[in-house]
Amino acid sequence: MSKVEAYKIIISQFLAKTLDERAKQNFANYLNDPDFLKAWQQLMDEGEIEQSPDNQIAHDNLFKIIIQDKRIRDQVVSGPITKKSSIHILRNVSIAAILLLVGISASIFFFMQENRPDDRAIANNLPAVVPGSQKAEIILESGERIDLEKLKLDTVIDNGAFEIIKSDKGFISYRLKNSEAGNQQPAYNTIVTPRGGEYKLLLADGTKIWLNAATTLRYPIGFNGDERKVQLQGEAYFEVAKQVHHGRRVPFVVNTGNQQLEVLGTSFNVQNYGKTIVTTLVEGKVKLNVHDSPQDNLYLSPSEQAVFQFTNKKFLKTAVDPRYFIAWKEGKFAFYNTSIDEVMEIISRWYDVEVHFDYRPENFAFSGTVSRYDDINKLLRTIELVGDIHFELKGRKIYVKR
Structure with missing residues (x-):
């Protein structure tokens, strides 16, 4: 089985909400691979991604994130971009442009996950930790x-x-x-x-x-x-x-x-x-x-x-x-290549929780903008997308694990 075909299976499982936990944890890393976008494109061409409104929303948001990056836009298209031209654009994105998606993969996954009721139910069973x-x-x-x-x-x-x-x-x-x-x-x-x-x-x-x-x-x-x-x-x-x-x-x-x-x-x-x-x-x-x-x-x-x-x-x-550095006063967390220690220190103060490190990933650097008033579980899931890191929330304690 080719890599693209393997990715198509993973994407189909994701859309059907049957993806196993290990694959969920690695999903953000798949977004960094051009073969993943190729698999996504093929499923889109075959009509698999547009079978439900939720899946169409996920695809539309993925497309918006890609084309809104000026560096990608300049490489793939001149003139107005329409939804009709999305297939042509995605098919012709260069490898260099695709690699720029590394920095926004967490945002892509966040849009995909937003309408998943099963994850919300899991979050609701965790101890209540509210934003500041x-x-x-x-x-x-x-x-x-x-x-x-x-x-x-x-x-x-x-x-x-x-x-x-x-x-x-x-x-x-x-x-x-x-x-x-x-x-x-x-x-x-x-x-x-x-x-x-x-x-x-x-x-x-x-x-x-x-x-x-x-x-x-x-x-x-x-x-x-x-x-x-x-x-x-x-x-x-x-x-x-x-x-x-x-x-x-x-x-x-x-x-x-x-x-x-x-x-x-x-x-x-x-x-x-x-x-x-x-x-x-x-x-x-x-x-x-x-x-x-x-x-x-x-x-x-x-x-x-x-x-x-x-x-x-x-x-x-x-x-x-x-x-x-002033995003906090506008109700946002804004990070740019921020270390895990600094990220967790900021979260600890705002959500009034204790952070315990059972593991510190090497070369961890988180970039992104997130609402300070989000549910803490959603925030932690977004940070997990950066790579080799996992969080456990127990009461008012967050454990950083591998």
């Missing part, structure tokens, strides 16, 4: 704590000199009741998101802050005009409002342990979970300096990232695509 949500606590300077999750939308809390407002969209903001209060020594509050939590904060100067899971931010309820300083542990995205005092632009400073980040008005992401401090600039310009660092001040321009290593107290600056 809007959860946070504010600690006032007096030590009083406010659970924001229990606070209804469109609520105002009167705290004497100021009011805390939870908007109808879930944003927390402050309103000073006395205009002179902003000229006095500012009082500080602290907002804390737990593992599996996130929140949005609007400071008195108009600066917007998105806080990721397991994050602590200490900030003033008002600004006296001379300086704007906050302290961060965890991860947050900032859209800093410009502020002018006596004709001078007032800098905004973010302290993250040893590192101090200074901006005048810009958008950036800072991640500080203890091992490194990762600063990614989206717009504007920032200045970084670190106490006791042998390096001078470091300046970042848009689409640059600085990684500060605590071990040697040095910065490493690189050019990056900021979209991968």
Whole structure:
């Protein structure tokens, strides 16, 4: 039996939902083989793939993913692409173009699997692990704590000199009741998101802050005009409002342990979970300096990232695509050649689960964009498609296995 014929059997079993577990685990690898697409094409020509609406949806999604990649599109067709021309296009895709499907094979399989009720039933029998949500606590300077999750939308809390407002969209903001209060020594509050939590904060100067899971931010309820300083542990995205005092632009400073980040008005992401401090600039310009660092001040321009290593107290600056590092605030996980340790660390914080490694695959690199609000079983299945890796979810523990 030829390889193409063997693939045709596997595809037929897949469409009939009779594929065995081992073949399911290897399915993503088949997508990397030109012979697999040849087998798929032959079944399509023979009419086997179009026997049901679900199978037609799977084929259409496969076709869309292939032709939407500009590199493939440029190689196989010029002019408008129609469904009528799909057979001709797929039949003439070059080997180089087919190999580009390696990076999107997980997405292809995700589309195929989306309507499989048997997998959903299996997932429903696993212990419930839900994605993160809007959860946070504010600690006032007096030590009083406010659970924001229990606070209804469109609520105002009167705290004497100021009011805390939870908007109808879930944003927390402050309103000073006395205009002179902003000229006095500012009082500080602290907002804390737990593992599996996130929140949005609007400071008195108009600066917007998105806080990721397991994050602590200490900030003033008002600004006296001379300086704007906050302290961060965890991860947050900032859209800093410009502020002018006596004709001078007032800098905004973010302290993250040893590192101090200074901006005048810009958008950036800072991640500080203890091992490194990762600063990614989206717009504007920032200045970084670190106490006791042998390096001078470091300046970042848009689409640059600085990684500060605590071990040697040095910065490493690189050019990056900021979209991968701020996708979380838009409700997505975005990975690009990300190691299994980093992937699982992010999942652990967001879904509030423990991760145990019984196996670490060599040369593992995961790329893809997935909703942060997906069922965890669907997310884990997508990651498994990368290759030699398997997950077991038991209670609130994920075991990484071969």
